Amino acid sequence: MRGSDACFILSTTFQKSGKLPDKPEMTPYRAPLHRRLGNQVLSLLLVTALGVTPTLAIGAPGKAELEAITRSGWDHFYSSEYDEALSDFEKVWEARPDDANALNHVLDALIYRELYRYNALDTRLYSKQGFINSKQVPIDPSIKQRIKELTDQSLLLSDKRLRADPRDVQALYSRGVTEGLRSSYQVIVEHAWFSALRNALAARHDHEEVLKLRPDWTDAKTIVGAHNFVVGSLSVPMKAMAGIAGIRGDKSKGLEMLAEAGKAGGETSADARIALALFLRREERFMDAVEVVRTLTRDHPRSFLFALEEANLLNAAGKTPDAAVVITRILSDCKEGKYPNPHLELAYYAMGESQRGQGKLPEALQYFLKAAAATSNNTLDNRQRALLAAGQISDLLLKREDAVTQYRATIALDGATEEAASARKYLARPYRAQ
Numbered sequence: 001m002r003g004s005d006a007c008f009i010l011s012t013t014f015q016k017s018g019k020l021p022d023k024p025e026m027t028p029y030r031a032p033l034h035r036r037l038g039n040q041v042l043s044l045l046l047v048t049a050l051g052v053t054p055t056l057a058i059g060a061p062g063k064a065e066l067e068a069i070t071r072s073g074w075d076h077f078y079s080s081e082y083d084e085a086l087s088d089f090e091k092v093w094e095a096r097p098d099d100a101n102a103l104n105h106v107l108d109a110l111i112y113r114e115l116y117r118y119n120a121l122d123t124r125l126y127s128k129q130g131f132i133n134s135k136q137v138p139i140d141p142s143i144k145q146r147i148k149e150l151t152d153q154s155l156l157l158s159d160k161r162l163r164a165d166p167r168d169v170q171a172l173y174s175r176g177v178t179e180g181l182r183s184s185y186q187v188i189v190e191h192a193w194f195s196a197l198r199n200a201l202a203a204r205h206d207h208e209e210v211l212k213l214r215p216d217w218t219d220a221k222t223i224v225g226a227h228n229f230v231v232g233s234l235s236v237p238m239k240a241m242a243g244i245a246g247i248r249g250d251k252s253k254g255l256e257m258l259a260e261a262g263k264a265g266g267e268t269s270a271d272a273r274i275a276l277a278l279f280l281r282r283e284e285r286f287m288d289a290v291e292v293v294r295t296l297t298r299d300h301p302r303s304f305l306f307a308l309e310e311a312n313l314l315n316a317a318g319k320t321p322d323a324a325v326v327i328t329r330i331l332s333d334c335k336e337g338k339y340p341n342p343h344l345e346l347a348y349y350a351m352g353e354s355q356r357g358q359g360k361l362p363e364a365l366q367y368f369l370k371a372a373a374a375t376s377n378n379t380l381d382n383r384q385r386a387l388l389a390a391g392q393i394s395d396l397l398l399k400r401e402d403a404v405t406q407y408r409a410t411i412a413l414d415g416a417t418e419e420a421a422s423a424r425k426y427l428a429r430p431y432r433a434q
Helices: 006-017 063-078 082-095 100-117 123-127 129-133 141-164 169-190 193-213 218-232 236-244 251-264 269-282 286-299 304-316 320-335 344-357 361-374 379-396 400-413 418-428
Strands: none
Touching (some): 063 082, 169 193, 169 218, 193 218, 251 269, 269 286, 286 304, 304 344, 344 379, 361 379, 379 400, 379 418
């Protein structure tokens, strides 16, 4: 499921620019937070079943039924059935219109439905520097407006409670979740790097306040742990600049907090494990990341993205035969209907990488061509990547005429991308393995 990592995208961006935004001035009434990592994304990226949050008052009418509907919504959400998840969450929100958590669930499903529609939850997109210059996700303007309205409404609900009680831990936490979604949306959809970072810094502040008031609120450790890792991973000059701004971090502490939140089974358990796997991948601790992802596939067996993430990590670890076994099983399960709404082009591309890693070039070529044919649009350059890879394999197989055709098709989709630049290079001189 989603090498997506909004925090690392942000940190890479600011290391290139050499600037950090001013540390936001915080008050109990400001909206802050960044729970999502965009990431997958894996995402930065998911939320685990609710039912454990203290927002459901004891004896509230329909409490058990609403909890059951919420759990159903998360089951649909993890299985990429976003319309069904949205329907469930809207039922709960209708019953609890003043509950910011209920509204956050609606917002969550709406945003991630659109991201999945355009393959923006493919974690491999965020493991490379090229994402910074990639296209924005072309979400329909009416849906963008709806996302903005829901975000503002949720923040108002939390702020209302905080005006009555600035130490309202649930309101602080809920407000943070909202801003976390906003931060991830700004990174992945709008590429609004500085706005996203300001929201992320505010997010960390809010969840640190939660932990001061309630040290046992393990869910709050997800965002605090993620930020500790990211800041601790900055270059020495950037870390010094962050320190001047009062921003500090510790990689080891960050990983420990994420592991703790992931094992706690709370609302952000899945988020914490997604972030942990992403960061372990960044550290090239691929097999450790695989073990984390396997806990997610065990908990959410109908998740196509989690299952595929195991294969992506095995490919990254150089264990391409093992990755091929996993992908073969995924494709078989897709035929049997195990995974709702699977994006087969992602599995085909991963299998192409696996076959290429094993030196099985004819098989790799066929899978890259299948990935290109199965991609319904070129959003985020998915089809271009597959066509470029097919051209490279054709060159290695000494099928120069086919390679030229594939490079030209790559350029024809969008001549301004990195893939198009590479295709022009290989049109001038045939690709040879590095």
